[in-house]
Amino acid sequence: MGKVDTALVRGLKAIVGERRCLTAYEDLRCYSYDMYARGLPDIVVLPENTGEICRILALAYAEEIPVIPRGAGSSLTGGPVPVRGGIALSLTRMNRILEISSLDRLARVEPGVVTGEFQKAVLRQGLFYPPNPTSAAFCTIGGNVATNAGGASGVKYGVTRDYLLGLKTVLSDGRVLETGGRCLKRVTGYDFTQLLCGSEGLLGVITEITLRLIPPPEAVRTILAHYPSVERAGQAVSDILHAGLIPATLELMDGRFLRAVKRVYGLDYPAGSEASLLIEIDGPEAVLSGQQVQIEAICKTFGALEVRSAQTEAERETLWQARRGGTAALARQSKFLLSLDYAVPISAIPKAVAGIQEMANRRNLDIVVIGHAGDGNLHPMFIYDPDDPEQARRYRDAEDELCDLMLSLHGTLSGEHGIGMEKARYLQREISQVELDLSAGLKRFFDPKSILNPGKCEPVSP
Numbered sequence: 001m002g003k004v005d006t007a008l009v010r011g012l013k014a015i016v017g018e019r020r021c022l023t024a025y026e027d028l029r030c031y032s033y034d035m036y037a038r039g040l041p042d043i044v045v046l047p048e049n050t051g052e053i054c055r056i057l058a059l060a061y062a063e064e065i066p067v068i069p070r071g072a073g074s075s076l077t078g079g080p081v082p083v084r085g086g087i088a089l090s091l092t093r094m095n096r097i098l099e100i101s102s103l104d105r106l107a108r109v110e111p112g113v114v115t116g117e118f119q120k121a122v123l124r125q126g127l128f129y130p131p132n133p134t135s136a137a138f139c140t141i142g143g144n145v146a147t148n149a150g151g152a153s154g155v156k157y158g159v160t161r162d163y164l165l166g167l168k169t170v171l172s173d174g175r176v177l178e179t180g181g182r183c184l185k186r187v188t189g190y191d192f193t194q195l196l197c198g199s200e201g202l203l204g205v206i207t208e209i210t211l212r213l214i215p216p217p218e219a220v221r222t223i224l225a226h227y228p229s230v231e232r233a234g235q236a237v238s239d240i241l242h243a244g245l246i247p248a249t250l251e252l253m254d255g256r257f258l259r260a261v262k263r264v265y266g267l268d269y270p271a272g273s274e275a276s277l278l279i280e281i282d283g284p285e286a287v288l289s290g291q292q293v294q295i296e297a298i299c300k301t302f303g304a305l306e307v308r309s310a311q312t313e314a315e316r317e318t319l320w321q322a323r324r325g326g327t328a329a330l331a332r333q334s335k336f337l338l339s340l341d342y343a344v345p346i347s348a349i350p351k352a353v354a355g356i357q358e359m360a361n362r363r364n365l366d367i368v369v370i371g372h373a374g375d376g377n378l379h380p381m382f383i384y385d386p387d388d389p390e391q392a393r394r395y396r397d398a399e400d401e402l403c404d405l406m407l408s409l410h411g412t413l414s415g416e417h418g419i420g421m422e423k424a425r426y427l428q429r430e431i432s433q434v435e436l437d438l439s440a441g442l443k444r445f446f447d448p449k450s451i452l453n454p455g456k457c458e459p460v461s462p
Contacts, residue, residue: 068088069452072135166193
C-alpha cells in the first residue's frame, strides 16, 4: 500500500477543495471509530457528488492508497474503521433525496440520506419505506445498503435488499457502474445490484440508490407482554408465528435490558418481569381486532405477567421508547457494550435464547439478550471492561462458544450487522472453502489493488 503524502493531499484538495479535506488530528479522531473498533485515517475527504468520487478513487488507485467509505459511523462491527490508515471517504454531504415518484412508487437518493428522515419524507407523499434499523434516526441509506440492514420490521416486510431497485457505484479505479433501474422486474444480465448490497464497501463506493416504495398500512396495533423468563417469551414467539400470524414487528427484550430502561426512562414493568415482547400488527382496521385477540391469547398461554396495548399514538411511542432507548441506556451504565448479531430458524429461537442464558450463568458473564425475534435475529450484548485482559479473554471465549451454538442450530453468524472486523475470524466456520475462494476472486475482479476498505471481511484464524 502507498502512503498519504503531501503530493496526494494536494491532489485531493484540487478535487474537493481545501475545506473538505481534513488532516487535523482532532478531525481525524472523529472518523476513526465505530461501536467496535478504532483506527486513525491519514486524511478525511468529504465529496459532494459522483464526479468527485471518481477522481478521488482514480487518484487513490494510481497511488495504491486505502479508501474507506463511511456513512454515519453507526456500525457495530468495525466496518467503516480505517484500520490501515488511508482516506476516510465520508459520504454524509451526499445527502439529497433526488426523486420521490408516487406513480412509479420509487425514490432515488444519495448515500448520505438519513434513513429516518427519508421515511418521513416518503410518508408525506403517501408512501412507505419499511426497513427500520434501530439506529434509523441517524444511520444512512448508504450504510444500510452496504450491510443489507434489517430492523424490527423484517419479520413482515423484509430487509434493505428487498427494496433495492438500482445502484450507481464507483469502482476502485474510478469507473462508474450503473446497475438495475426503475423496473420492478429485471433479468437482463447478472444481478450486480444484489451482489453489491451487503458488500460492506469492499467492491465499490455507492453514490446513488433507487428504492422501491409501498403504500403505508391503514392501521397499527401495538402490544406489550411481560414474562417471568426469556424462555417463555421465546416460546410465545414461536407459537405466534406457528399460528400463521405475521406481525409487523416482534421484538424480544430480557430483564436486564428492562431494568436499564426503567432506571433511565422511568418506564415501569410488573414485578418479576424477566422478558418482554413488543408486538405490532398492521393492515386493514377490519382484520386487526381479531389478530390482536389471537396474539394476546397466545401470550397469556405462556404465562404472561401482563399484556397491554397502546390506545393512542402517544402510548405507542411510550411502549417503543424502551426498545429504541434501551441499548443507549445500557451503554451509559457500562464500561463497554458489545452488541452481537446472529440469526436462527424460528423453531430454534427458544433453544438459542436458553443456550445464551445457560452460557452466561455457567461462565458468570453479564450478557443481555434482545432481538428481532420475529425473524430469528438475536442480539446478545456483552457488558465488560475491554481494558481488563482477563475479562476480554473470557468474553472472547464466550463469543467463540456462541458462534458454535448458533451454527449448531442451523443459524448464521450475522443477520444484519455485517461481518466487518468482528466476525471475520469466524467466517470459515460457516462458509465453505469454495465460497471463500469465489468471494476472494470477486474481490480481485472488482478491486485488483485491494484499496477498498482493507482489513474487513477477511477470513483469519481465530
